[in-house]
Amino acid sequence: MESLLLGSEVQSVAMLALLLVGAALLLDDLLDPKNSWHRAGLFAVAALLTLRYLWWRATETLAPIGLSWDCLFSWSFFLSEAAAGLSSLSAFAILSRTGARSQEADRNLAWWEPDPPKVAILIATYNEHRDVLERTIVGAKASHHPNCDVLVLDDGRRDWLRDFCRGQQVRYLRRTDNLGSKAGNINHALGVLASDPHPPDFVAVLDADFVPHADFVSRALALFHAPDVGLVQTPQHFFNPDPIQHNLGLSRSYPDEQRFFFDHLQPSRDAWGIAFCCGTSSIVRWRAVQAVGGFPTESVTEDFMMTLVLQEAGWRTVYLNEALTEGLAPEGLKEYVTQRARWCLGLMQIARSRVGPLAESRLRLRDRWSVVDSVLFWLTSFSFRIACMIFPLLYWFFNVTIVEASLADVVFYFVPYYFWVLFALNFVSSGLIVPIVNDVSQLLGAIPITRAAVVGLIRPKGHPFSVTAKGGDRTKVVIQWRMMMPFLILLSLTALGLLLGIAFDSFAFTDAGDGKYVILFWTIYNLLILSVAITVCVELPRVEQHLADHPERCIILADGRLKRIWLTDLTEGTARIRGVQLLPGAAVELKIRDIGDMKAFVLETTGDGAILSLELDEHQYEALLRRLYTQGAVPSVTSTRLSAVLGEALSRLERR
Structure with missing residues (x-):
């Protein structure tokens, strides 16, 4: 009888999957990802399915209220899942719109004629190598805009860089201390510029490893035709693969981890009027930055906070989604995770600052929502990823039921929600959300990011600024044992629990009834995610390449x-x-x-x-x-296909 029931449920899964695939294929041809009405419909359905799933979880899958471990852990996991679901609902609302400003830039090129405004290009540096800095300086000097002044802001106080800048005929600035970190460095330069006989009209900000294309300044300046625009942000693209792309051998088929944000989420935020500054690759109006007293130093993510400070003073931030700069992504996994933990900490500092969502300020409701959305993402997404790895172990080793559900119910409530959200996100992003790899990208930094989120909310002040190391020798295999260890432990415990559960009657596997198939699938999926995460922790040698696809x-x-x-x-x-x-x-x-x-x-x-x-x-x-x-198309992967990812992954395994 049990096998007959299981067979009917398998058929139900297959039929539901076929219906979803068929609907996705049909809608993929009928809908336009740039049409906000079409997007709103897609994400409205995603929101309804999310709420339907969470309601089912809350009303039918939780342990009864009482003094039991089942109650404690069942409700704990649900609350974590519900918080992540709330973050998703906010993201769905933002993604329901999108915008593009390229035509606006085309119409307003050289709006300032006949006198081109003066632009100061600031290159903030601390400890980068000469080869990293040289290409940025050369790129900044190659700007097509006829009135640019390049300044190198050296917080490392290096004499060789001073001499190099003299040879390159660019201005070199240093200060006596490093107060305020990057924001303080920029503010020192703004003070120097203010004392010039002719201060600039606009200030472009570049990280030391970001090379501007020759048309970066002129294209971004076009959007300042509107007198209330205080800052223009452009996307960050990368000429090297990030650690996930590289270590999995997916640099040609899978996008860097920031592509979804810069190519799709920021344009959607711009459509709502809540795009924000991301530091490098941005230009700010001189009058605007002077009016707010320079870049804020209360947060290690001074860029996001700058947008809020400008908005409070009546200046808008807009987003030009054109590949106008390209930089160096963190090449090491440790640097990659440290960078994201710093972003998380900075958002928590902003949430507790004078421009936080609950603070008394002149910010609009949508600006407060913008901060809340970012805080929810950093606070819930990564902690939920940890919970997904840990909670099944409670079942295997302690017989604690986390989700009390039959396979049929999971198919009925979870499968439509999961597949529709996956379809909607991939429809608007040209396939950038790849299961397993996307999960691994969150899991890799989940522990330090969650720690940064909690610590930042409780104690927002007094945290040192950590510079992301770039460049250096990357010619050897490096195993990040310290980062790998939690995943090795979780993998071992998960595999052990599964094996013991199958082999011995005393373990929970034999007592789960129909729910054993749910926990079994969950456990096998976790084993796959953990295995891939461990693989990423083995950093492979890097060889710089260009032109490979365009001889x-x-x-x-x-x-x-x-x-x-x-x-x-x-x-x-x-x-x-x-x-x-x-x-x-x-x-x-x-x-x-x-x-x-x-x-x-x-x-x-x-x-x-x-x-x-x-x-x-x-x-x-x-x-x-x-x-x-400084010319041509950037090398970033901006769309993908699952078949291409699988093909490149198989090639990586064959090479090993």
Whole structure:
């Protein structure tokens, strides 16, 4: 009888899955992801299914109220899930609209004619290497806007950087202390600029590792045609894969972790009038920043707080969703997690500040909602991910029932909610939400981020600013044992509980009834997530690459003969060519577009060509930097397909 019931439930699952897939395929052709009415309908259904699921969880799946472990942990997990659900409902409301300002920028290019406004480009730096800073400085100098002043703000007080800036003919500033961290550094520069005979009209802010494209300033300035616009933010793109992309071998098929936010959530926030400053790749009006007394220093995320301070003073923040800068994503997993924990801490500091959602201020209701939404995300999403890993262990080892539900009920309430939300998010984002990988990206930083959220709310002041390390030697395999250890422990306990539950009658598995299939699926899924998280903790060597997807023709002089060949990879020091046979160590000359003739020698031969080491003079090197980073399309993955992710993941396993 039990097998017959199970068979009918499996059929129900299959039929429901087919209906959902069919509806998704039909709607994918009928709806427009840029149409706000279509988006509102999609996310309204997502919200209703979320509420339906949470109501079922609250009324039918919880242990009875009483002095029991079942009651304590069943309700604890539900409250964590409900809080995460509330965060999702807020996100659905925001995503129900979207906006785009590219046409507005096109219409208002050079609105300032005939006199171009003066723009100060500030490059804040602390401990970055010369190669990181050089490409940013060269990119800033290559701006098409005719009236730019580049300033390097050195909180590391390095004499070699002062001398380098002198050679590059850019202004160099340092201060005697590091009070206020990055915000304090920028404010010091604003004070220096205020004393100039002709202060700037606008101030662009760049992190030390972010290279502006040549049209960054002119495109962003176009949106300042509206006199109440105080700040224009543009997205951050990256020319290197983040640790998740790289360590899983998904750099060509899976997006960096910030793509959904910058390409989809920020445009939606802009449509609601609550887009916010993200620090680098932004431009602020001089009169606006002077009116609010510079960048706030009460939070380690001074950028978000700057938007709120400007808004309180009557200045708008708008978002131009164009790839106008590209930078260096954290290459190490430890730096990646530290950066996100700092963002979380900063949001909690803002929540407790003079512009927090409950503070007495002149902020609009939507601005308060903006802060609440961000706090909910950081406070609930990551803690819920931890709970999902831990709570099944209570069942296996202590016979504590967390969710009292049959498989049929789970299929009826959870499956429609889960698949519809997944479809809606992927419909508006061109497939950026990939199950398992997306879960792993949250799990990796869940512990330090949750700690930062709680500590930041309780004790918002007195936390040191942690700079995200960029650059350095990444040529070796590094195992992040300290980060991996919690996942190893959870994986071992989960596997042990499952095995013992199956093998011995004394364990809870045999007493679960129909619910055993629910807990079994949950446990197997957790094992998969934890296994992938452990894999990401093994950091692989990195090799810089460019042009791999867009080879181009160039000319080589070898053995006294000219020949047209294919250039397939170009980095700051090497070139990979195809279509010629050369001997190792051979001296050649290469002619590449926008760079000219350069000497090179053969590092190694390949099956269809060779890898060359480039011998560049100073002018050629700067031309190469401009070629690689200040023009053309950014290398970010902006859409994906599940088949591409699976294919690249399988290739990664085969290489191992």
